[in-house]
Amino acid sequence: MKSLFLLLFIAFTTYAQLPQVRFEHLTSKDGLPSNNVLNIIQDKGGFIWVGTRKYLTRYDGYRFQNFTRVEGIYNHGVSSDWQNNIWFSSSTIPFGRIDNKTFKINDFTSKLPPLSDGNYGNIYFDHQKQGWISDFHGVYKFDPSTFKFKYFPLPKTTYKDIKGDFIEDKQKNLWVLGLDVGIYKYNPDKQELRCVIGPNIADPKKRFFFEVGRAIIDEHGIIWIAAYQKGLIRFDPQTEEIRFYDNHIMAVCADKDENGKDILWVSNGKTIGIFRPEQEKFYFYEDIHTDEIQVFNICKSPSTGVIWFCTMQDGIFVYNPHNQLIKSVSFANAMPQKNLTINAILKDSTDASGQTFYVGLSRWGMVKWNRTDNTKQFFKYPHYPADAETRQMIQDEEGRIWIFTNQWQTWADGKENPEDNEFEGIFVFDTQKQKFIPIPFTTHHGFFTVPFYSIGMEDSKKRLWIINHYLSMHVVDKKTGKELTLWDKKDHTELMRDRWLMDIVEDKEGRFWLATTAGVFYFDETTRKFQQVRFSDDNREVSVIKLLLDKQGDVWVTGWDILAKISRTYKVKMDLSSKDGIYDVECRQLAEDAHGNIWIGTLGGLQLYIPSQNRFLRFTQNDGLMSDNTTFSFYMNNGKELLIGQKNGVNIVNTENILKSRALNNIAISSVTVNNEQRFYDWSKPFELKRTENAITFYVSALNFLKDNQNHYSYYLEGLEDNWIDARDNATFTYNNLSPGSYTFHVRLLDEKGNKQLKEVSVNFSIQPYYYETWWFKTLIIALIIGLAYLLYRFRINQLLKLQEVRNRISRDLHDDIGSSLSSISLLSVMASKKIDPQNPSNQLLKQIPEEVSRLSSAIDDMIWNIRPENDDLENFFVRLRDHSVQTLQAQDIDVDIDFSINHQAGGLSMEVRRNIFLIVKEALHNITKHAQAKHVGIKLYVQRGMLVIEINDDGKGFDKHKPSSRNGLRNMTSRAAEVEGTFEIKSEVGKGAEIILRVPMLQKKLMRI
Structure with a gap:
C-alpha cells in the first residue's frame, strides 16, 4: 500500500478549501485482481466487496479474497441484502448470490425474466426487503425469496447501457435514476413509476436531459447526482427542486471535512476533488498520481467513514479519516529549487492568531507560512543565499527573528568587503517591516575563522549566545555589541578540546547545560566553571546531540544511542539505549508534548518515549511521514502538535490524538486455510476437520483499514494453550501438527497501547482421529487383548490339568504295577530261600534280593511322591x-x-x-x-x-x-x-x-x- 501526501492550499478563505489529507493507494501489486474497479460496498460485517473487471473480491484491510467464478462485474452490480448476503451481476453469472457465511455461490440467472440481451446490473434492496435490478430497457422489482418479478419499462433511447439506478430518501421513498430518461419516484400503492424530472416531461421547468451516473443522499436528505457532462445535480426529494453545478462529474459521495464542514467528494475524470455545498464551489487536488485519475465510483464505508475511490485503470485510492494523524504540508512551490530541507521552524510570537510560522531552508532563505489559509511567502537571505544553510532561528522580545546559518561561502572576497559585517552568517528579519535588517553589532570575522554560526540562543538576561560546533562559544550584549567574558579562557579551551559543542539550554536556575560529543556539561555563572555530569561510576563518555528542558525542570539528553534524564541536582535519573527500545541510534531532535511524552527525531523514523509506561513507539512513512528521516527540525506547538521539518515540506503530528485508540470495536475471522488450502465455513458453527487436516491458519482483521502496526491483537487456542499470547500487530495465526480433539480459537482486539480489550471472537473446530485413535477402537483392542490373555490362561490351565492327570496316572501306575510286582519279587525270593539249603551259595544271592527290592521300592516311592501334583x-x-x-x-x-x-x-x-x-x-x-x-x-x-x-x-x-x-x-x-x-x-x-x-x-x- 502506497501513501500519497496531498499538500494543498487556498489563500482567500478562513479555512482550507481542500482538506489536508493523505490518500493510500491499492493496486494489483497489493493483490487487487484488476486495476479496473467498478464498484465497492461494505457488508454488515465490515468487509469490503470490490467489483472489478476481472473478479469479485473481498478485502479485509490485509488481503484480497478472490471469487474467480464471478468474473467481470457490471457497473454497480454488487449489493448486500438485510441478511448480509452478497448479490451480484457479472459476465459469467448475470444474477447470483453469495452466502456470506459459507461463501456458497448461487446462480439465479434462470429465475430472471427472459429478455433478449441478458444484461443486468445495479442491484438494490429497499427497506421492505424487496430487490431491484435493471437491464437495458427498464427496471424490475423482485421478491428474493420467491423470485417473482414485476417489470417497469423505461423510455427507449439510443443509449445501450444499464438503464436505471436506485436510491431511497429519508422518508423511505424509492427513486429510480434513469440513465438518460430522468428521475422517477416509485408509488408502492399503485405499483408504478412517476417521472418527476426528465427530457419528455410536460412541465418545461422540469424538462431536462442529462446522463445519470452514481447518486448519493447526504445527511440533510438531499440527493446528489453525478451527471457527467451536465455536472453535479442537487435534487431535493421533498420539493422535487433540481439545481445544476456545471462541471464534468463522474462520481460523488457525501462526507465531512476535518473541521466538520459538509463536503462532497467528486471526480472530474482527471483527479479527485471536493464540492463545498455552502460555497457551491469545486476544488480539485493536483498531483495525486503521476497520471490522470478516472474515478468511476466513490463509496463511503458506513461504519468506518473510509472513502473508497474506484478508478478505471489505477486501482483504488483510499482516504481513511482515522489515518490522518500525521499530515503533510508541501513547501515545494514556495522554494527556489527542489529538494530543500526545512532545517528550522519558528512560530511568530507577534501574530495573535498563532497561525504564522517561519521555516528556514537548507539553502537560499526562509518561508513565511500562514496556516490559516496555507499561503507561503519566500524571503531570500541577503548574503550568499545559495550557500547559507539555516541552522537555528530564535525570536527576541522585539519580535525580530535571528537566523543562524552555516555560510559555506567562506569570505572569498576578503575582509575588506563591508557587506560581511552586515550579513555574515547571522541574519535578522524584521517581522513588522517584513525584510532583513543589518545585525546591530559588528561580527566581521570576529568570532570564528569560518562563518559557521551553528547555534544561537538568547538567555534570560537577553544576552545572545553564538556557538560554532567545533570552534568556540561567545556571549554578546546585543545593545552594546560587546562580547562578555563569563568564564576563564583556559576552562573554555579545555571544554572545546577534542569535543564538538552540539546544543545549549538554560534552566530555571539560570544554569547553562551544554551537549557535547563527549558528554554533558553545565556552566554556573557564579562559579565561572564548567562541570561534567557523570553518567556512571567509571565516568562513561556519551555523545550528546540535543538537549530538552522539561516542564519539571529536568534535562533530557539524546544523541548516539542514548536517551537520558538528568535532575536539577545533576544526577542521572534515567539512562536508556537501544537495549531498552531505541530503534535508531542516531537521535538528533527532542520535544516534549503536553502529557510529558518525549518525541525523538532519528534517521529511522519518529520515536515516542512514554515515561509513564517506560515504552517506546515508532512512526514511519507507513504512518504518514514524508520521510523516515526526522532529524532536520522539530517545533512543538502548544504541546499538542509536533511540526517536523522534511524535504520539501513539513509533517504535522497530532500529539493529542495519536495515542488515542483508532481501532474500531470490530474484529472478524476473515478466512481460514487448512493444509494451505482456502476453506469457507460458517464461523458461528463448529466445523470438523479430518485427521490429516491438522495444519490450520486463521486470518483475522479489525476491519478498520488502519495501517498494520496500528492494530493490536492477542490470541490463544483453547485445547492447546492456557493463556493469552500477545501478537501485537500480527493478524495471521498458524498451528501445525494438531492432535485430534476439540479446539476453540480465541482472538481479541486491543487498543493501540495493548491494554483495553475492544472485542473478541472465537471459532470452534475439531480434528477427527484415525479409526485406530478412537476410544471405541482402543476399547476393542483392550478387550481383545484381555480375551486372548484369558484364552491363553485357560489353555495353560488345561495343559497343567492334563499334566497333573498324567502325573497322577504315572504315580498310580508306579505304585500299583511296579510296587506290587516288587512286593511279589521280594515275597517269592524269601520263599525260595527257605526251600534252598542254607549252605547253598545261591541262598546268599536270594537273601540280597529283598534288600535290593526294598531299596528300589524306596526310590520308586520317592519318585511317586515327587510326581504327585498335590506335593507341589x-x-x-x-x-x-x-x-x-x-x-x-x-x-x-x-x-x-x-x-x-x-x-x-x-x-x-x-x-x-x-x-x-x-x-x-x-x-x-x-x-x-x-x-x-x-x-x-x-x-x-x-x-x-x-x-x-x-x-x-x-x-x-x-x-x-x-x-x-x-x-x-x-x-x-x-x-x-x-x-x-x-x-x-x-x-x-x-x-x-x-x-x-x-x-x-x-x-x-x-x-x-x-
Whole structure:
C-alpha cells in the first residue's frame, strides 16, 4: 500500500478549501485482481466487496479474497441484502448470490425474466426487503425469496447501457435514476413509476436531459447526482427542486471535512476533488498520481467513514479519516529549487492568531507560512543565499527573528568587503517591516575563522549566545555589541578540546547545560566553571546531540544511542539505549508534548518515549511521514502538535490524538486455510476437520483499514494453550501438527497501547482421529487383548490339568504295577530261600534280593511322591524332607536339630527342583550316616534374597575336601545343584565335622504353577 501526501492550499478563505489529507493507494501489486474497479460496498460485517473487471473480491484491510467464478462485474452490480448476503451481476453469472457465511455461490440467472440481451446490473434492496435490478430497457422489482418479478419499462433511447439506478430518501421513498430518461419516484400503492424530472416531461421547468451516473443522499436528505457532462445535480426529494453545478462529474459521495464542514467528494475524470455545498464551489487536488485519475465510483464505508475511490485503470485510492494523524504540508512551490530541507521552524510570537510560522531552508532563505489559509511567502537571505544553510532561528522580545546559518561561502572576497559585517552568517528579519535588517553589532570575522554560526540562543538576561560546533562559544550584549567574558579562557579551551559543542539550554536556575560529543556539561555563572555530569561510576563518555528542558525542570539528553534524564541536582535519573527500545541510534531532535511524552527525531523514523509506561513507539512513512528521516527540525506547538521539518515540506503530528485508540470495536475471522488450502465455513458453527487436516491458519482483521502496526491483537487456542499470547500487530495465526480433539480459537482486539480489550471472537473446530485413535477402537483392542490373555490362561490351565492327570496316572501306575510286582519279587525270593539249603551259595544271592527290592521300592516311592501334583505344595515338600531326615539319622542313633523357618508365601519349587534338592539332601545324610561318625546333625532351611538356602552340618570326624577322592557323592551333589541353577558349597576339616550349603533360586507361585 502506497501513501500519497496531498499538500494543498487556498489563500482567500478562513479555512482550507481542500482538506489536508493523505490518500493510500491499492493496486494489483497489493493483490487487487484488476486495476479496473467498478464498484465497492461494505457488508454488515465490515468487509469490503470490490467489483472489478476481472473478479469479485473481498478485502479485509490485509488481503484480497478472490471469487474467480464471478468474473467481470457490471457497473454497480454488487449489493448486500438485510441478511448480509452478497448479490451480484457479472459476465459469467448475470444474477447470483453469495452466502456470506459459507461463501456458497448461487446462480439465479434462470429465475430472471427472459429478455433478449441478458444484461443486468445495479442491484438494490429497499427497506421492505424487496430487490431491484435493471437491464437495458427498464427496471424490475423482485421478491428474493420467491423470485417473482414485476417489470417497469423505461423510455427507449439510443443509449445501450444499464438503464436505471436506485436510491431511497429519508422518508423511505424509492427513486429510480434513469440513465438518460430522468428521475422517477416509485408509488408502492399503485405499483408504478412517476417521472418527476426528465427530457419528455410536460412541465418545461422540469424538462431536462442529462446522463445519470452514481447518486448519493447526504445527511440533510438531499440527493446528489453525478451527471457527467451536465455536472453535479442537487435534487431535493421533498420539493422535487433540481439545481445544476456545471462541471464534468463522474462520481460523488457525501462526507465531512476535518473541521466538520459538509463536503462532497467528486471526480472530474482527471483527479479527485471536493464540492463545498455552502460555497457551491469545486476544488480539485493536483498531483495525486503521476497520471490522470478516472474515478468511476466513490463509496463511503458506513461504519468506518473510509472513502473508497474506484478508478478505471489505477486501482483504488483510499482516504481513511482515522489515518490522518500525521499530515503533510508541501513547501515545494514556495522554494527556489527542489529538494530543500526545512532545517528550522519558528512560530511568530507577534501574530495573535498563532497561525504564522517561519521555516528556514537548507539553502537560499526562509518561508513565511500562514496556516490559516496555507499561503507561503519566500524571503531570500541577503548574503550568499545559495550557500547559507539555516541552522537555528530564535525570536527576541522585539519580535525580530535571528537566523543562524552555516555560510559555506567562506569570505572569498576578503575582509575588506563591508557587506560581511552586515550579513555574515547571522541574519535578522524584521517581522513588522517584513525584510532583513543589518545585525546591530559588528561580527566581521570576529568570532570564528569560518562563518559557521551553528547555534544561537538568547538567555534570560537577553544576552545572545553564538556557538560554532567545533570552534568556540561567545556571549554578546546585543545593545552594546560587546562580547562578555563569563568564564576563564583556559576552562573554555579545555571544554572545546577534542569535543564538538552540539546544543545549549538554560534552566530555571539560570544554569547553562551544554551537549557535547563527549558528554554533558553545565556552566554556573557564579562559579565561572564548567562541570561534567557523570553518567556512571567509571565516568562513561556519551555523545550528546540535543538537549530538552522539561516542564519539571529536568534535562533530557539524546544523541548516539542514548536517551537520558538528568535532575536539577545533576544526577542521572534515567539512562536508556537501544537495549531498552531505541530503534535508531542516531537521535538528533527532542520535544516534549503536553502529557510529558518525549518525541525523538532519528534517521529511522519518529520515536515516542512514554515515561509513564517506560515504552517506546515508532512512526514511519507507513504512518504518514514524508520521510523516515526526522532529524532536520522539530517545533512543538502548544504541546499538542509536533511540526517536523522534511524535504520539501513539513509533517504535522497530532500529539493529542495519536495515542488515542483508532481501532474500531470490530474484529472478524476473515478466512481460514487448512493444509494451505482456502476453506469457507460458517464461523458461528463448529466445523470438523479430518485427521490429516491438522495444519490450520486463521486470518483475522479489525476491519478498520488502519495501517498494520496500528492494530493490536492477542490470541490463544483453547485445547492447546492456557493463556493469552500477545501478537501485537500480527493478524495471521498458524498451528501445525494438531492432535485430534476439540479446539476453540480465541482472538481479541486491543487498543493501540495493548491494554483495553475492544472485542473478541472465537471459532470452534475439531480434528477427527484415525479409526485406530478412537476410544471405541482402543476399547476393542483392550478387550481383545484381555480375551486372548484369558484364552491363553485357560489353555495353560488345561495343559497343567492334563499334566497333573498324567502325573497322577504315572504315580498310580508306579505304585500299583511296579510296587506290587516288587512286593511279589521280594515275597517269592524269601520263599525260595527257605526251600534252598542254607549252605547253598545261591541262598546268599536270594537273601540280597529283598534288600535290593526294598531299596528300589524306596526310590520308586520317592519318585511317586515327587510326581504327585498335590506335593507341589511347599509344606508337603518340607514335611517329606523333615521326615526323611529324622528317620535316616535317628535310625543310626544320631541326634538331629531341624529349623525350617520359611514363609510359604515367598515362592515355590518346581518338580525338577524338588527332586534334585531332595536327592542332594538324601545323599548328604547318607554320607553322614555312612562315613562321618557324627553324634549330632543340624539342618537349617530359610529363604534369603529369593534363594532357598539349606545348611546341613555335623560334628563328625570331617575330611580334607582338597584331598582327591574316588567317591562320586560330592560330584553328584554339585552337578545336581548346577542343574537347578543353584550353588553347592562344602566346608570341612579333619576332626571338625563338615557343613554343606545349598542355594537354589525360588520361583514365584504363579510361575511355579505355570
